[in-house]
Amino acid sequence: MIAHTTAPSACGEHVADVHSLIGSAYTARDASDHGQAEHLLRQAVAHTQGQALAPARVQAQTALAEIWRQRGQYRRAGLLLRLTLTTAETACGVKSLQVAAVCNEWAILGKYTGDFVHAETLYHRALAIYETVHGSEHHTVATICHNLGGLAHTRGDHATGEPWARRAVDIRTRLLGADHPKVAADAAAWAALLDGTGRHDQAEQVLRRALEIFEATYGPDHYEVAITAHNLAALAHRRGDLQAAQAGYRHALALKQAILGPEHPECATTLVNLAATHHRQGDDAQALGHYALAIAILEGAVEPDHPVLTIARRGHTQTTAQPPSDQ
Template identity: 45%
Template sequence: MSDMQIYGGGLVEDCLRLVEDSDLDGARNLLFRVGSEPASQRTDERDADLRLAAGIVEYAAGEIESAAADLSLAISQTRKFCSSLSGVHSFLQATHYLAMVRRSEGQYIAARELLTEALSISEIKNASLQDVAVLHNELGIVYKYEGLFDEAATCYEKALLLLESIANVEDSDMASVYHNIGGLEFSRGDYAAAEMPARRAVAIRERALGQESELVAADKAALSPILFELGKLDEAENLLRDALQVLESLYGADHYEVAISIGNLAAITHSRGRIEEADVLYARALEVLEEHLGPEHPEIAPVLHNLGILRRNRDPEQGRALLLRANRILSSSVRSPHPTLSAITESLQASDG
């Protein structure tokens, strides 16, 4: 089993740790080993855990359809064991990850419905505070993507309060909430309010995991656009390039997280007048995002918007076509008023003028 490390927890916990360590091969090897056990040696609970663990690993690998299928089955299986706290935990984990899958597909309403049901069940079954906090955090992300910022803020508040009430809470959970609070304030346009929680997420996670962690890189990549909007361009660009170096070394150049960071780096280079470099970076980010998410996913709209603004100076028709596409994609998936949709509308009006 080469370099795989086993942590001594349950199957799902071991796979989560391996995924956190960016060891997808190790996680797959563990799943193969457990899946190869004779059926007579496996309980129904073990089968449910195997399905849940497989869905988590597939999601981390970007295998969205397989993840959705395995997680849906895991929800059905773990629902039978909700009479025990461990069964409730597994059910909530499966629901949480399926909601993440639906969010990644741009199916925000489906994700919200899954999480709302899970929170109702967590209250009835007296689930652990940490499980409830994780669900509130994920629901906050979904609300933010929908443009429902007040609802998102309420969810993050609840998650933070729950985590603060837990002794020996995991640093990663706390860092994730601060990361998301920073992202919410960024989406609201309050960049000064976004800076502190985003910096706190980096500090907490870096202390726990070190500088070469994927999660630390993601935190730095999220802090960078906040600093950019605050005019701290050098720090923003340096942070983003550091994050990209880690993410590309872990996943290669054609990964979703790499594409998001490249799109943000394009915005920085665009603002600094390096137009040709920015054009290449926007186009690269768009190509990878389309490959991973499809051509109609709402997360593509911001890159289309920025690329449209850049190109309309040289080719007004091409620039307008990109802006119209961004407007069409986003207007079908978010509620108005939404800041990105409003920005796209303003850019279209400016191009018409």
């Protein structure tokens, strides 16, 4: 999330309390204690009644929506963000940094739910604000470029997404240095798009370097490690190395289930790809089980035409007919 602080006012003491609660919530979130993070953010929202505290309320509600998204509570997060954007526009101005932060978080949610057109509009609105306020070489600009690349990847439009992801890597490398974990996160996202545009060897090289940085920074049981393990497995899958792909997918799935919970929608992508490897090996019973679990996780959590849900349904019904497409 991109956070923005609020300048002290006559209600400065309350604002400081709210910022302290939000800071503590971020610490809890980074420690994967999402329950404590939600509790602290609810307290922060409760401390921001009144027009003078509206900017602080926007920040607290945006952070709370982020926690709900990370916990897979997509519809709840979307309702809160809709309300929060209206508050931000009224209290802070339609071209304010607060509006940009809400737009970014709502767009991230849209990528996960399948509301892609709305997400792209929100990202470009946020990007225009950040470039106007900060210029083109700022970490917020890099974040939106990263996110636009990720959205294009989810839509399967790798050629459009690759320049956005590369721009994020370039900006963040100049700001932080090549070995920073945030640069590694940008590079891992870029690698997925390189793979999609046919540059498989370059993609694997970039991914393996990102994995080294993540494991050195966070240890082996981190969300970024899970995502990178999934993407490396997908590379092996596309090359036809089904055993390596299955091992990678299982590792990624175990990490996701431990970090996010077994019913989190992000587990479904790995389940679908794991199912496809089993189908190609002729193990239809395993494939059907994984497809069914992915469908159960996604139905009601994402848009009915979300690409992962579509692939899972098609794979489940056509397992014995032909190999399904991979995500």
